[in-house]
Amino acid sequence: MNKADIISSVHEVLGSTKADAERAVDAVFGSIQSAMKDGTAVSVAGFGIFEAKMRAKREARNPRTGETVMVPAMRVPKFRAAKALKDAVK
Numbered sequence: 001m002n003k004a005d006i007i008s009s010v011h012e013v014l015g016s017t018k019a020d021a022e023r024a025v026d027a028v029f030g031s032i033q034s035a036m037k038d039g040t041a042v043s044v045a046g047f048g049i050f051e052a053k054m055r056a057k058r059e060a061r062n063p064r065t066g067e068t069v070m071v072p073a074m075r076v077p078k079f080r081a082a083k084a085l086k087d088a089v090k
Contacts, residue, residue, distance in 0.1 A: 036077055046084040053078045 003025065011021035032050050035042045041051035057073040081089075 004033055018027055039075075044082075048079055048081040048085055051080075052076065 007016050007018065007022045010025055011018045014021055016023070032042050036050055036052045039052060042050045043048055052075045055074055055076050058071050060068055060069050060071050061067070
C-alpha cells in the first residue's frame, strides 16, 4: 500500500473529492513530521508512537574500499507499535 492507496481509502470513507482526501492525508503526515522535527512524540491510540531518537556516533566501514568511517550522532525517526496493532497483525 502506498500514499495513493491511502488517499483512495480516505476518499471512499469521506465521500468527498479526491483532492480533499489528499489534503487530509497530507495534513496528517505533515503534522506527524513537524511534531517529530520539534522533538515531540506523536502517540496514536491503538496504533503506535512516532518519535525522534538520538543515534550515537559510531564507526562504520565502507564496503567498497574497506575504509573505516566515523558516522556522526544524529536524530532518526522511530516507530513503536501499540499492543492493539501487534495483536491485529498476528
